[in-house]
Every structure is written in structure tokens, then in C-alpha cells.
Amino acid sequence: MNPLFTYAKRATTATLLAGGLLTAAAQAADEPPMTLSGSKIAAQSGATIYQSICQACHQADAQGAQGAGFYPALAGNMKLAAADFPVYVVLNGQNGMPPLRGLLDDAQIAEVVNYVRSHFGNHYQDQVTAEQVAAKR
Numbered sequence: 248m249n250p251l252f253t254y255a256k257r258a259t260t261a262t263l264l265a266g267g268l269l270t271a272a273a274q275a276a277d278e279p280p281m282t283l284s285g286s287k288i289a290a291q292s293g294a295t296i297y298q299s300i301c302q303a304c305h306q307a308d309a310q311g312a313q314g315a316g317f318y319p320a321l322a323g324n325m326k327l328a329a330a331d332f333p334v335y336v337v338l339n340g341q342n343g344m345p346p347l348r349g350l351l352d353d354a355q356i357a358e359v360v361n362y363v364r365s366h367f368g369n370h371y372q373d374q375v376t377a378e379q380v381a382a383k384r
């Protein structure tokens with residue numbers, strides 16, 4: 248069972264957006280670059296990982312959403328200045344954000360964190376490595 252699905256079932260605040268998440272995952276199963284294999288996703292690029300997982304809650308433009316729950320904008324987000332913070336949140340979750348440590352491997356977390364830190368109006372130059380993510384598990 249995909250841990251995100253289990254989480255989505257339990258989550259109350261994420262119920263509406265979880266629908267989008269499941270749709271994204273279902274679409275992913277049809278397209279080779281985003282195939283689900285077991286409980287993992289195969290996507291390797293930060294952009295594809297973002298589109299497969301993060302955007303269901305944080306939105307395609309990373310502006311976040313407010314309604315049934317609060318999904319913070321990642322666009323222009325000063326909290327991404329230190330890479331440790333997004334790595335921590337993606338690994339462990341935080342309040343309404345599910346932990347994704349079981350779904351994404353170290354390289355995938357590094358890629359998606361590097362992606363959000365260098366897109367959506369964020370211009371942080373330093374790159375996180377898979378080894379740095381591994382050290383935080």
C-alpha cells in the first residue's frame with residue numbers, strides 16, 4: 248500500500264486534495280516516466296516528482312491553497328533558504344503534510360528539494376545531495 252494513500256485515507260484536512268493526489272498517482276501509472284512501482288514512484292527528475300506528488304497539495308504554480316486545509320505556497324518561500332528545512336519536512340512531514348520518506352528515496356528527495364528551491368521564484372544556488380538526505384533519515 249502506498250503510504251501516501253494510507254495517509255490520505257486518514258487525513259481529514261487533505262480529503263479534498265487527496266482526490267487530486269490519487270488522480271495524479273493514477274495518471275502516473277499510465278506514463279512510463281512516472282510509473283508507480285510497488286510503494287515507490289519511479290520519477291527521477293525534480294520536476295516530475297513535483298508534478299506527481301507535491302502539486303496535488305501545493306498546486307502546479309506552487310502558490311499553495313487555502314480552503315478545506317492550508318497548503319503553504321512554496322513559491323517565493325523564505326523558509327526554503329536553508330535546504331535542511333524542506334529536506335526535513337519532506338522526510339518527516341509536518342502537521343498536515345504527510346511524511347514522504349517511505350515513498351521517495353534519497354536521490355528523489357534531493358532532486359525535488361533542489362527543484363523547488365530553484366523554481367517558482369526561488370533562486371537558491373546550493374544543491375542538496377542524496378548523501379545529505381541519507382544523513383537526515
Ligand code: HEC
Nearest residue numbers: 261300301304317318319326333336341342343344345359
Ligand atoms: C497531502 C498534501 C501534501 C503533499 C502531497 C505535499 N505537501 Fe508539503 N505541505 C503540506 C501542508 C499541509 C503543509 C503545511 C504544514 C504545516 O502546517 O506545518 C506543507 C508544508 C510544506 C513545506 C514547509 C513550508 C512552510 O512554509 O513551512 C515544504 C517545504 C513542503 N511542504 C514541501 C513539499 C514537497 C517538496 C512535496 C513533494 C515532495 C510536498 N510538500 C508534498 C501538504 C502537502
